Amino acid sequence: MSYCINPLCGCRQNPDNVETCLACGTPLLINNRIRLIEPLRPLTDDPQSYFEVFEVEDFGTQLNPVHKRRVMKVLKWNSSKLRDLIEKESITLRRIRHQNIPKSNIDDFFSFAPNNSPLELRCLVMDKIEGQNLDEWSKSNERISQSLALQWLQQLVKILDVVHHTEFFHRDIKPSNIILRPDGQLVLIDFGAARRVTDTYLAKISGSGGTSTRVGNYEITSIVSPCYTPPEQMNGKAVPQSDFYTLGRTFVNLATGISLFDLPTDEKTGNLIWRDKAPQIDKPFADFLDELMATVPGQRPQSTEVILQRLENLPQQIKNYRLANSKIVKYSKLALRGLIIVGGIILSIPLLSNYLVTQGRKLEAANNSQGAQEAFDWAIKINPQLKPDVSEFYFEKGRGSTSNLDLAKKYYKLAIKYNNQNSKIYTNLAVVCQQLQQFECVIDNYGKAIELDPNNWQGHYGLGTFYDEQGKDDLAEKQYQLSIKTSSQAILPINNLSRLKIIKGDYNAAIALAQQGLQKAKEPELRAVLYKNLGWALFEQKEYSQAKKYLEKAKELDIHRTSTHCLLAQVQEALGDVDSAWISWEICLLTESREPEVFGWRSQVLERIRLKDPIRQREE
Numbered sequence: 001m002s003y004c005i006n007p008l009c010g011c012r013q014n015p016d017n018v019e020t021c022l023a024c025g026t027p028l029l030i031n032n033r034i035r036l037i038e039p040l041r042p043l044t045d046d047p048q049s050y051f052e053v054f055e056v057e058d059f060g061t062q063l064n065p066v067h068k069r070r071v072m073k074v075l076k077w078n079s080s081k082l083r084d085l086i087e088k089e090s091i092t093l094r095r096i097r098h099q100n101i102p103k104s105n106i107d108d109f110f111s112f113a114p115n116n117s118p119l120e121l122r123c124l125v126m127d128k129i130e131g132q133n134l135d136e137w138s139k140s141n142e143r144i145s146q147s148l149a150l151q152w153l154q155q156l157v158k159i160l161d162v163v164h165h166t167e168f169f170h171r172d173i174k175p176s177n178i179i180l181r182p183d184g185q186l187v188l189i190d191f192g193a194a195r196r197v198t199d200t201y202l203a204k205i206s207g208s209g210g211t212s213t214r215v216g217n218y219e220i221t222s223i224v225s226p227c228y229t230p231p232e233q234m235n236g237k238a239v240p241q242s243d244f245y246t247l248g249r250t251f252v253n254l255a256t257g258i259s260l261f262d263l264p265t266d267e268k269t270g271n272l273i274w275r276d277k278a279p280q281i282d283k284p285f286a287d288f289l290d291e292l293m294a295t296v297p298g299q300r301p302q303s304t305e306v307i308l309q310r311l312e313n314l315p316q317q318i319k320n321y322r323l324a325n326s327k328i329v330k331y332s333k334l335a336l337r338g339l340i341i342v343g344g345i346i347l348s349i350p351l352l353s354n355y356l357v358t359q360g361r362k363l364e365a366a367n368n369s370q371g372a373q374e375a376f377d378w379a380i381k382i383n384p385q386l387k388p389d390v391s392e393f394y395f396e397k398g399r400g401s402t403s404n405l406d407l408a409k410k411y412y413k414l415a416i417k418y419n420n421q422n423s424k425i426y427t428n429l430a431v432v433c434q435q436l437q438q439f440e441c442v443i444d445n446y447g448k449a450i451e452l453d454p455n456n457w458q459g460h461y462g463l464g465t466f467y468d469e470q471g472k473d474d475l476a477e478k479q480y481q482l483s484i485k486t487s488s489q490a491i492l493p494i495n496n497l498s499r500l501k502i503i504k505g506d507y508n509a510a511i512a513l514a515q516q517g518l519q520k521a522k523e524p525e526l527r528a529v530l531y532k533n534l535g536w537a538l539f540e541q542k543e544y545s546q547a548k549k550y551l552e553k554a555k556e557l558d559i560h561r562t563s564t565h566c567l568l569a570q571v572q573e574a575l576g577d578v579d580s581a582w583i584s585w586e587i588c589l590l591t592e593s594r595e596p597e598v599f600g601w602r603s604q605v606l607e608r609i610r611l612k613d614p615i616r617q618r619e620e
Contacts, residue, residue: 039055173188230242248289310404491517569588
């Protein structure tokens with residue numbers, strides 16, 4: 001049986017031995033290559049059903065001469081926004097290369113006009129994934145165990161890590177878009193809703209207005225899957241962290257075995273009430289899933305790297321939680337209280353206080369923070385000289401919790417509780433608050449750090465980076481200068497001040513600072529960024545040959561810095577080396593970066609590509 005691709009055809013099923021549709025005359029071998037074998041979605045005349053999906057027999061192309069069964073998505077309606085959507089999915093699948101994401105090549109996206117039809121169909125072919133999607137799987141299986149949930153979550157986050165590092169995010173993760181292959185591996189599918197993270201997109205979602213991407217009355221960019229879509233996405237303002245929300249809800253569905261529609265929600269917070277339906281999930285993992293599903297994106301983990309680090313630590317946290325709630329530990333707590341009551345009789349004060357500190361450390365390691373603080377507080381009541389030791393313990397705990405910023409903040413605040421005269425603790429707390437974007441906390445703690453130690457160059461430098469991120473260049477410059485003044489060996493503030501001078505157009509000052517930093521810097525990464533600034537300033541002064549020399553040196557020392565490639569591309573263009581420039585532009589566009597100027601350069605070159613400037617024409 002073969003199917004006709006024409007959605008307006010009156011009878012789309014045809015015998016295998018015919019070449020054109022018996023009802024409408026449309027060729028059954030599309031572009032001399034594709035034969036439609038079976039619809040994977042019901043064929044319908046519903047005007048809201050934009051796409052049809054078929055299993056197809058692909059006889060291959062000159063570029064990819066493999067003959068095999070694949071899947072083809074067909075856009076039925078001639079809407080410019082829908083055409084953009086399927087074209088973006090094609091680009092996404094071509095750019096994201098991962099064994100657990102369907103593959104699609106450049107010749108797998110094409111147009112086809114059925115016979116005697118006003119339609120021009122857009123077709124996207126991709127590899128067929130054998131297996132069962134998790135929505136179907138969950139209907140015939142019991143709720144997943146905690147160990148399987150951890151294993152699957154780690155698999156999916158590793159896939160997302162590649163997606164996000166290619167500067168895309170999925171926007172529609174749910175059980176039906178995850179396929180379990182026979183070998184136990186998960187595959188993420190349906191990238192029709194995926195978006196590229198660009199400065200234009202971020203600028204758009206930061207505005208107060210709505211979107212301008214509607215087709216008729218249907219919102220295209222605000223992709224909504226009921227019960228899975230996060231609040232910001234329903235408002236057309238999805239961000240990469242939106243994927244974490246849908247991931248969390250997917251695992252609540254799998255862990256409870258209950259449709260999200262049937263789970264109650266907290267009337268005050270809107271959070272799902274689900275833990276009593278998944279008793280196999282221990283509290284540390286449940287807390288983590290709730291964190292993924294936080295209502296506000298800023299309260300979710302901020303990157304796939306953070307999630308992967310947290311997942312590595314979760315098994316030990318679960319083990320500690322089970323230990324802390326075991327009968328042995330409960331009896332130990334009773335024994336500890338009894339020991340405190342009679343300690344004055346049985347033990348001397350130093351022995352008792354040291355014992356309490358030791359027990360506090362053990363309770364904290366077992367994830368019993370409340371019990372640990374009770375032990376520490378009693379120890380300090382008995383022997384106040386132990387305050388610095390307890391503070392140092394929490395300070396080290398904070399330094400070891402970089403993968404969980406909220407936990408690090410908690411530990412630093414506890415360190416301050418036991419010693420409020422250590423400027424380093426305030427500095428570290430300010431850094432964590434800066435990463436959490438809690439701005440009042442940032443200014444307050446940097447201020448206290450500098451007040452306690454005016455020569456704290458890290459405090460001045462950190463406050464400078466905060467003002468820098470806020471676009472307050474004059475305040476940032478003042479703090480960088482103070483940081484340099486308080487430490488003659490500090491390289492980071494020299495580099496940042498050099499960058500600010502370039503942005504302000506003071507190129508000679510920027511060059512002098514970069515050269516000053518190079519005299520002191522030993523580490524390759526620091527020298528690379530200073531060479532980059534030197535090349536940037538010389539580029540702005542149109543000293544292209546010199547600029548190229550320093551940028552190539554920066555690239556040699558640190559090939560991963562995106563801004564170096566962006567600048568080198570511009571210098572190569574200025575010198576007429578168009579082929580090398582395009583290679584550098586590709587690296588600039590495809591590698592990860594959080595440097596604000598990189599987004600500006602990307603925006604400029606993408607606009608030029610859209611307008612088909614000479615560089616783009618060379619590639620074509």
